Amino acid sequence: MTSRAATAAPGGGPAAPGAVPRALRSARAAGHPIARRLLSVPVTVAGAALLIWALLPLAPGDPARMTLTAQGVPEPTPDQLAATRAELGLDRAPAEQFGHWVVRALHGDLGTSYQSGRPVLTELGERLPATLRLGSAALLFALAIAVPLALVAAAFRRRWPDTLARALALLGAALPGFVVGLILIQLVVVQGGFGSVVLDGTWAAVWMPALCLAFGMFDVWSRLLRGALVDAMDSGWAASVIARGTGSRRLLLRHALPNALPPLIHAVAVSAGALWGGAAILETVFTWPGAGSYVVSSVKARDLPVIQAFAVLATLAYVAASLLADLLAALVDPRLRGDCAKGV
Known part of the structure; x- marks a missing residue:
């Protein structure tokens, strides 16, 4: 006698033929x-x-x-x-x-510093919290500038707020962060008497270098998000949403923004991965006691183990940030989860 294994459906009845194999293949x-x-x-x-x-x-x-x-x-x-x-x-x-x-x-040993004779990971680990503090604050500053600029530009496209927002983005692209840092030091510290040129790496002192570091990011993010928002608002599904009586503000915030987030998430991840090395110049300008300024001094001294360890860790940070961006984008956009289910 030929027997056939019966598979029960969640509701108690038999499952549809081939349903379970298809589900396993999809998983x-x-x-x-x-x-x-x-x-x-x-x-x-x-x-x-x-x-x-x-x-x-x-x-x-x-x-x-x-x-x-x-x-x-x-x-x-x-x-x-x-x-x-x-x-x-x-x-x-x-x-x-x-x-x-x-x-x-x-085995967790990236060599010994030629200058100090101490393990490189120990040297970098002591300075990493200050760099993470600076990078996190810079990412928050950049998002706080980029997202409102993009929303305003998309809501008032081809009008003066859109022109002003894009002009501010281009200004941010034209001014390197270290130039903004030198200007702030001259205006705020030297002439205004606020703060100090030598910073101690704490949250209280992070705002000035973080703001300068954000200049290298918010311009690209705002233009990218603005383009994605405009494309979403011009799509066919947006017209059907408007036909059902949805207002322009709700269309922008409730419908267009979630669809425009995946490109921004990838841009933020790329910038976050690059911050490990990109903050070195600003850390030197502000004498920020982070890993970047330590590596700059190591380059001057030809401390090769430090340079190599820093480059390898920067590569690992970049790859990890890119992978995390893919996962976050799949959580935000169901279409990307569908692509994964197809094995694309």
Whole structure:
């Protein structure tokens, strides 16, 4: 006798033929894009590490000599140089050096600073909270400027508020953040007597460098969001919503804005990932005690382990931010969840 396994439906009756296999295939397909992105993270970071490792030997200066100089030996002897090279592993073949670095990195060791002799992760970890504080405040400032500008421009498109909002965005694009920082220091600190040029990395002192850092982001975000809002309000479904009696304000905020958010989410994620390295100049201008200013001083001293670790961590932050943006965009826009279900 041939038996057929019966599968009960949620309501108690038999399930439709093929319903369960289709559901399982859809669930597996939904995980494929995310799984592929997760698998690409170590490959991307390893590629960045290999590229950085290949470029670092081209930098001028002898790492062994710089290490001894930082340790208070300005004129090292040849024996001291040879011993330091052996200690740093510089006497090995390049492939062996890279393999040794990868093994140590997988165990959480990204090397030792030539200047201080301390682990690089310890040095960066002490300065990372100040950088995260600055980056978070800058992202909030940029969003607080970009979203209202885009909403005003989309609500009054082709009228003077739209022109003014786009002019402000272009002004933000034309002024680099460090130039705005120098202007603020001159007007607010030097002439106005408010604040200090040397900042301590606390929330109370973060507003000025964060505002300058936001100048490099809000212009792109506002123009991107404005274009997405206009496209949404000109679509066919928007016309049907208006025909049902929906007002222009509700159309903009309730219907157009959620549809226009995915591009903004990706732009914010890209900027957040780039902040790890982009804040270095402003941290130097404001003497902000973050990881960026520390890496700038390490570049001047040719502290190669710090530079390499910083570049690898910046790559990891960028990839992680991009992956998080994909997940958030799928939560906001059901159409993207549909694409994942199809395995696109």
